[in-house]
Amino acid sequence: MRILILLVMACWSFTNRAAAALRPPGVPTVRKHLVYLRDKANTPYSLSAPQRFLTARALERRTRQGIALQSRDLPVDPVYVEQVQSVSGAKVWYTSRWFNAVVVECDSATLAVVQALPCVRSARTLNRSGVGVVVSPVGEGSAPTVARPAGTRADYGRAYAQTHQIGADVMHDAGFRGEGMQIAVFDGGFPGVNTGAVFTSLYQENRLASVYNFVGRDQNVYQYDNHGTLVLSTMAGNQPGVFIGTAPQATYHLFVTEDVASEQPVEEVNWLIAAERADSLGIDIINSSLGYNTFDAPSVDYTYAELDGRTALSTRAATVAARVGMLVVSSAGNEGNNRWRYLTAPADADSILTVGAVDSLGARANFSSIGPTADNRLKPNVSAMGRQAAFVYPSGAIGRGNGTSFSSPITAGLAAGFWQAHPTLTAQQVIEYLQRSASQATTPDTLLGYGIPNFGRAQQAVAGIPLPTAPTVGVGNRVQLYPNPVPAGAAACTLQLPAELRSQPLEVRLYDVRGTLVTTLLLPASNAAIVQLPTTALRPGVYSCRLGRSGGPPYTLRLIRL
Structure with a gap:
C-alpha cells in the first residue's frame, strides 16, 4: 500500500487522484513480468571499463566510500535481451543490472515461450489487473524569483518547527543547505513543481537535474498525484518568508515510480529500475515516501514474516542501493494504529535510514509504523516531525498533514546538509552519526528508533566530543x-x-x-x-x-x- 498522508487539512484536494483513477473503458489488461536471466557470462561489459555503464560521479561515490565493483553492477547481456525481444508479442520495458532481469510486457501464452528460452531462469508476474493512466501533462514554465539565504524564523514560515526540531536551521546558518548533494525523489507525481514559486530556484539555478516517469516510460512527471509535490516541498522548498525546506540548495531528480491507479508489484520493480538509474547517475540520497504490504491481488500481499529485509522486491532493491553507497531514506509507514502496525517495504531493508513520525513536541505519532523487522532488527532508525508537518500544495498554498511521508524527506534534507559538511563520510557513517545524535540514542526502541536526530549533536559526534545523555531538543531543567x-x-x-x-x-x-x-x-x-x-x-x-x-x-x- 502506498504511504499516503493519513489526516490532512480540510483544504486537501483529491482532483489528481480522481482523475488518475479513471480508466479507459474496454482496454484489455496487458501484464508485465520480471524475467530473470541465467547469467552474465558472455556480457560485452567489463568491470575494468565501468565508464561504459556508470557515470564518473557514480564511480567517484564508490571510490570515496571504498566500494568495489561487482558483477551485479554489469548490465545484462544484450544478446539475452535480443532473444527475449525476438519472441513475437514480447515487449521489453526495462532491464535490471542488479537482479539480472528484464521487465517484459506480454500475455500468458507469450510468457510461456519466453520462459522456454535457454537464457531465461524464471519469471514472476508483476500485475494481475489494471491499465496505465492517461492524464494530460501540466503546462511548464514560471517566472524565476531570487532566493536568499535562510536565517530567521520568519524566513521558514510554517516549516520552522519541523526544521528547528532537528537543528536544520542551525545547519543552514552554518552554510550547509545541501549544495552539491544530489537527491532522487521516488513518488507518484509532481504537479505544480514546474510552476510553483516555492520551486522556482530549482530551475533558476539548474538544480533540477533530471525527471523520468517509470510508469509511462516518458518524462511527464508534472501530473498524476500531488503526493510527490508535497514531499518534495519539505526538502526543496525555497521561498524565504513563505516556506524553506531542509535542503533548499540541493540538486534534485524527480522519478515517478508509483502508478496511482492501482497497487501492483510492478511498482516495486519501477522502484528498482529508478534506483539503478540513481546509482548510474551518481546520486547521493534517495527519498522514498512509499510503502508496500497489500496489493490489488491479495494473493501477493506481504506477510509480516516477509518483512525480513530479504523478501520484498523493493526491500531487496533498497538493500543493493545502500550497498553501492547511496543513502536510502524511507518512510516507516502509517500503519501504527491499525491491525498491521508494523513497517511496510522497503522500510525493513538493511543499511537504510527508516524514519518514523513525531509531533512538534517530540511525542510519537500514533499512526507511525513500528518495528522490529521480522528478523528482529531495530526499526525505525530515527524519527522526525510527521504529525501536522507543513508542506506546499501545487497551488502554492501552505498546508499541514500527517504521515511518515513527510518525516522521511525532512530527515533526508538533514542528511544531505550533514553529509555536505562531512563529504568524506560513507553513507553508513552518516546513518551512524545521525543515530548517535538522536534524542534517545542511549535507549533506542521499536517505536522511535534512536529518536529525533539533531545536526548540532551530530557535529559533536564527528568531532569526537562526548554527547550528553539528555536530549538537546525541547526545554527542561538542565544546562x-x-x-x-x-x-x-x-x-x-x-x-x-x-x-x-x-x-x-x-x-x-x-x-x-x-x-x-x-x-x-x-x-x-x-x-x-x-x-x-x-x-x-x-x-x-x-x-x-x-x-x-x-x-x-x-x-x-x-x-x-x-
Missing part, C-alpha cells in the same frame, strides 16, 4: 547551550539555566582544546532562565564551557564555534 554549533558571525549563543543556577552570580570560563583559558565571563545574579553568552571574540573551534557557582560543583558543557 544547555544553543545553537550549538554557534554559527559563524553570530554575536552570542543562548545559555539555558535550571532553577538551581538562577538568583546567584555565575562565572563562565571557556577553554580551548589544549586546555588554555580563553576568556572568563561574569554573569550577574538573575531570575532569568535564559541568558546570552557573547561569542564574538571566539575563533572557530571546539571549547569547554565551565559554569562555576558559589558553594557548588561546576557544570561543564562543550561548545563548537563555526
Whole structure:
C-alpha cells in the first residue's frame, strides 16, 4: 500500500487522484513480468571499463566510500535481451543490472515461450489487473524569483518547527543547505513543481537535474498525484518568508515510480529500475515516501514474516542501493494504529535510514509504523516531525498533514546538509552519526528508533566530543547551550539555566582544546532562565564551557564555534 498522508487539512484536494483513477473503458489488461536471466557470462561489459555503464560521479561515490565493483553492477547481456525481444508479442520495458532481469510486457501464452528460452531462469508476474493512466501533462514554465539565504524564523514560515526540531536551521546558518548533494525523489507525481514559486530556484539555478516517469516510460512527471509535490516541498522548498525546506540548495531528480491507479508489484520493480538509474547517475540520497504490504491481488500481499529485509522486491532493491553507497531514506509507514502496525517495504531493508513520525513536541505519532523487522532488527532508525508537518500544495498554498511521508524527506534534507559538511563520510557513517545524535540514542526502541536526530549533536559526534545523555531538543531543567554549533558571525549563543543556577552570580570560563583559558565571563545574579553568552571574540573551534557557582560543583558543557 502506498504511504499516503493519513489526516490532512480540510483544504486537501483529491482532483489528481480522481482523475488518475479513471480508466479507459474496454482496454484489455496487458501484464508485465520480471524475467530473470541465467547469467552474465558472455556480457560485452567489463568491470575494468565501468565508464561504459556508470557515470564518473557514480564511480567517484564508490571510490570515496571504498566500494568495489561487482558483477551485479554489469548490465545484462544484450544478446539475452535480443532473444527475449525476438519472441513475437514480447515487449521489453526495462532491464535490471542488479537482479539480472528484464521487465517484459506480454500475455500468458507469450510468457510461456519466453520462459522456454535457454537464457531465461524464471519469471514472476508483476500485475494481475489494471491499465496505465492517461492524464494530460501540466503546462511548464514560471517566472524565476531570487532566493536568499535562510536565517530567521520568519524566513521558514510554517516549516520552522519541523526544521528547528532537528537543528536544520542551525545547519543552514552554518552554510550547509545541501549544495552539491544530489537527491532522487521516488513518488507518484509532481504537479505544480514546474510552476510553483516555492520551486522556482530549482530551475533558476539548474538544480533540477533530471525527471523520468517509470510508469509511462516518458518524462511527464508534472501530473498524476500531488503526493510527490508535497514531499518534495519539505526538502526543496525555497521561498524565504513563505516556506524553506531542509535542503533548499540541493540538486534534485524527480522519478515517478508509483502508478496511482492501482497497487501492483510492478511498482516495486519501477522502484528498482529508478534506483539503478540513481546509482548510474551518481546520486547521493534517495527519498522514498512509499510503502508496500497489500496489493490489488491479495494473493501477493506481504506477510509480516516477509518483512525480513530479504523478501520484498523493493526491500531487496533498497538493500543493493545502500550497498553501492547511496543513502536510502524511507518512510516507516502509517500503519501504527491499525491491525498491521508494523513497517511496510522497503522500510525493513538493511543499511537504510527508516524514519518514523513525531509531533512538534517530540511525542510519537500514533499512526507511525513500528518495528522490529521480522528478523528482529531495530526499526525505525530515527524519527522526525510527521504529525501536522507543513508542506506546499501545487497551488502554492501552505498546508499541514500527517504521515511518515513527510518525516522521511525532512530527515533526508538533514542528511544531505550533514553529509555536505562531512563529504568524506560513507553513507553508513552518516546513518551512524545521525543515530548517535538522536534524542534517545542511549535507549533506542521499536517505536522511535534512536529518536529525533539533531545536526548540532551530530557535529559533536564527528568531532569526537562526548554527547550528553539528555536530549538537546525541547526545554527542561538542565544546562544547555544553543545553537550549538554557534554559527559563524553570530554575536552570542543562548545559555539555558535550571532553577538551581538562577538568583546567584555565575562565572563562565571557556577553554580551548589544549586546555588554555580563553576568556572568563561574569554573569550577574538573575531570575532569568535564559541568558546570552557573547561569542564574538571566539575563533572557530571546539571549547569547554565551565559554569562555576558559589558553594557548588561546576557544570561543564562543550561548545563548537563555526
